[in-house]
Amino acid sequence: MDNQIKNIARTGYAAKGVVYALTGILAFGAAIGMGNSSEGKLGVLKFLEEQPFGKVLLGLLGLGLFCYAFWRIFQSIKDPENIGNDKKGLGKRIGFFFSGLVYMGLGIFAIYEIFKQINSGGSSKTAMIPTEFLPYIFYAIAIGMAIKALFQFAKIYKGDFLSKFHLNSMTNINLMKTIKWLGYAGWISRGIVEGVVAYFFFRAADTASQGDIKGTAEAFSFIRQNSEGPWLVGSVALGLICYGVYMFIKAKYRRFDD
Helix, strand or coil: CCHHHHHHHHHHHHHHHHHHHHHHHHHHHHHCCCCCCCCCHHHHHHHHHCCCCHHHHHHHHHHHHHHHHHHHHHHHHHCCCCCCCCHHHHHHHHHHHHHHHHHHHHHHHHHHHHHHHHHCCCCCCCCCCCHHHHHHHHHHHHHHHHHHHHHHHHHHHHCHHHHHHCHHHCCCHHHHHHHHHHHHHHHHHHHHHHHHHHHHHHHHHHHCCHHHCCCHHHHHHHHHCCCCHHHHHHHHHHHHHHHHHHHHHHHHHCCCCC
16 A cells, blocks of 8 residues: 555654544533533534644644544545455445545534635524425434434444454563553443434424534534533543543554555
């Protein structure tokens, strides 16, 4: 595989790590009563925008997310690591494609946030999607998110997410244990959040209103409503921080099967 493609993939993994680490940090801050409730991936973009040189940070993150989207779509079409065309391989490649689309959308939103004030002459909003199509779109997203959450837990059970590190060949035992610990904590937390988000999209499909779209931020709010909410949110948030750090490690140590 071309080294340039590998570098794009590593940049993408690092950008994804930033998104998840900041999502976890913001959610954990909200759980312990610090900061506002800017949880979720879009909350991360809003948070970055409010920082010094926020536009620059958003631009860099947006480019990184485009790198990740390109890598996932490249994986789905070109199959550089020979995943294959059998049922399992095609399932993975289709998943990569839709993952790429999601992160491309997030990257576009990051870039949009940079330039939106230039074109915003007022505060009016228009629906981007015709209302009559919303139930079908929401149901499709909900089913996709639910399947993704199930696959997440299947990966956790099998430990598949560790295969690209070739842990058996690692000589640094502490690094190997760190990758495993961060990976398991992060994937479990991510699976929980995506399952809750799938529920929100199922519910939004019934009302067919764009105002009912829920994401990661609302997933944390939903978890917080439990009697043990703050502890639960804090635990999931720490798990997402672990997943973010795991993605940084993946950016450095992930091996590519040429």
